[in-house]
Amino acid sequence: MKELRLMKGNEAFAEAAIRAGADGYFGYPITPQSEVMEYLMAEKPEERTGMVVLQAESEVAAINMVYGGAACGKRVLTSSSSPGISLKQEGISYIAGAELPCVILNVVRGGPGLGTIQPSQSDYFQSTKGGGHGDYRMIVLAPSSVQEMADFAGLGFDLAFKYRNPVLVLSDGAIGQMMEKVELEEQRPRFTEEEIIQNTPWATTGKPKTRERNIITSLDLDSGRQELHNIALQAKYKEIEKNETRYEAIQCDDADYLIVAYGTSARLSQKAIDILRAEGIKVGLLRPITLFPFPTEIISKLAGQVKGILTVEMSAGQMIEDVRLAVGCKVKVEHFGRMGGIIPSPTEVVEAMHKKIIGG
């Protein structure tokens, strides 16, 4: 039976990870996501399910522990915030190159550099366009509630194993820190040894006489084979684009104008839309749930219906590039956002809509 709890976003993610049958968590403290590991340590998941929780010596070590755990067929995860996620990029690139499943949570704070500990969405480019070296993609899930923080732990593992690909849950300091009602899934069992051998026959579990040795690597010095590997990766990403695009369209049916926003920005944009609709202006919200794959098709379709589109992001405008690619030059697309850890108010969004789109 599902369980109803009042929890912080970070705690909900941690609890949901245990319930999703995670085998191992490897992390390093950084604000505003430290509650993930604190919660896990306090919960003693070793006793609850046998899950391993380890505080690593660095984010670099933590992501490489995830690389090791994923290689041997286990459900493993890590979490961090922006500067720590930058440190993990080397490992993420190896994980993507070796095609291993894992879940990574980024509770984004403002940057660049050490920046601030306040919420931000300025890691969109890093999350969706690569981040580490090489041509690779992560599946990027963007929660906008504590409920989705919980839901995306389990969904993240499912997608990661379906595609043998790292999944990034791109949250922010507001969603991570705020408390909301959350409905938690029932405990899923951890993989048994037999299930690992059955479901992930590529995993490094020790070579029996009955099969060839398993090798987990991203290295191939033969350029011809390396190119073929890259072609296969790109085909996988296309498949992910085809099957896994997720979004929420709110009040879009009669909309004359559209806001595109995810995460915290989507929440406050919804308030802005209420104000605008009270003024008699029909505005809809398109909330991308997956940032890769990006909901290009629906945005392109809505661009044929509305007179203008405002993207709201807590950044200098990063997702707007993908919105403009989807829209082409059909209608005007403008950005509104605040930076450095400031969350815009709904009235600021209303003003921006008037100034940049309706009156602009």
Added chain:
Amino acid sequence: MANITKEEIRQPENLIYKKTDLMTDNTLSYCPGCGHGTAHRIVMEVLEEMGIQDKTIGIAPVGCSVLAYDFMNIDMQQAAHGRAPAVATAVKRLHPEKFVFTYQGDGDLAAIGTAETIHACNRGENIVIIFINNGIYGMTGGQMAPTTLPGMKSSTSPYGRDVHSMGNPLKITELIAQLPGTIYVTRQAVHTPGNVRKTKKAIRKAFENQKLNKGLSFVEIVSNCNSGWKMTPVKANEWMVENMFPFYPLGDIKVNED
């Protein structure tokens, strides 16, 4: 004595030595005279003798031995430069019943991976670390390593290592022997049959320790790099005995029998 043909000699009953099946038939990518091939073989012989091929996972990070998985006939994972002890930590924690080892060079273990090395050792991860120390970055073409001797020439210390500007060589093995998590720390070599036997014994002891859940065993193998050192294999071994061994003396550094 009657004439014996080659075919008659090559009968199973005449076989007194063969390559372990845990080494593949792939041609080694190492330079002639390099110690890696011998080190690979004795690690694999130990696994075969212990009968743990089906329970062993090896981790080989960036360096000359990055392609160890081409030669070792076991499940293996390639790791990023320096990160093998972190990778091995997770594999062992998640599969405590398996045998897990890393096989690392000096640049990897004692420079870029210093943090991962020290912390895995300090946590006492129940793994085996095989550390090949040849005082140079072999794969990238002979650059100065953390273990390059004072005055020793490399492509990035072409006039010899000047410790005042380039820092001192790091005796990381002595350093990690201080840590409570290490159970067995030893330094060996593979340049003579006698040394090969001693090193194999040390590797066996390291894996036996893991079997008994005793903690981290660390086996350094001082080796040569005739290509990087720009010497013939014979000269490189002589140079190693004369210069490397006085600085990196062979023998057990820590043996905790508790």
